[in-house]
Amino acid sequence: MAHSRKRARVCYADDEDELDAILYGDDRTLRDDVDARVRDADDEDVEVDFIPGRACVSLCHPTHSQLTSMQTVTRPKPKKSKVTPKAPKKIKTFPFLSLPRELRDEIYEYALTDSSAVFLVSKTKIYRRCVERGPVAPCSYRARMLLKRQSRRQYPAESEISVAETTPNPFRPALLATCKQIHEEAINLLYGQEFVVADTLALHSFIAGIGPENRKRLIDITVNTVGTSRGTHKAMNFASLTALAACVNLKVLGFECNNGGYRGDGKSIARQIYRDGHYFFEAYGAANGAKDAAVDILNFPDNHFTRSWRQTSRDSKTEKEAFDKELRRLLKH
16 A cells, blocks of 8 residues: 655745745754755655745655754744724815905805896795796786787797796805805895796795895895786785785885786776785885885886877876876875
């Protein structure tokens, strides 16, 4: 029965000097003795294999004296370095308030204003009435047909009617919540610009949702459509104009109501708008020192007082004067 030859471990080293240092340490006598044994041994006892770049020595059956005399040197295990987690980088806060006031105002203007006015339409969100920014048509289809019959002119098609199709400037109102100083510097820019609401329903939702302090900051409001007939939309005329009672710093209150609302001769229009907005007119007059002060901020289209195509601009001017006269009389009564 063939006896399998037992072979000791093979140790690899980068060069012969390193191998000798591992096997023998600093004992030169032991090193010379082993070298002599390797040279005189048979192939069964000792094999010496030479590998390019390495020296390999295999001792098959070392004697007891060799085991006791040879120094066994083991390489120490490398110590595991403790890796400490890196601390998060500190983000430096931009010194915004250290900028000049002129530069901060430009930033506020980009973040909170729209050069083409703010168009608002009514919306229901989670069963709550509110407004959102959206395109507002200049007037309804019925209004265009009415104007077409009055002026005997060919109006463009439905798809060609100008609508605020440009993408509105995205607002960043969260900037106002940064600190009290920024809020005081920028809040008037947000509410001091021109607002165009689609109808009196959107006007009521807008005024009711901004709070009493912001109502005093409103300067320019234009109502695109006024409710007509005897439905709920006409009832919103009174509700929305009554909500304006806190907006005592308005400079312009416009009505682009070419849909049939507030139409007729100057005296009848004055009575209609007084019936719907007398609470607002009285509060505005008390805040501005004159009972009829609200008459000066009302703004209507040029053709609003033109009841038929036969009337001229002179007749429209006469009706406008009759409107102002009648409304002032009602307010001073």
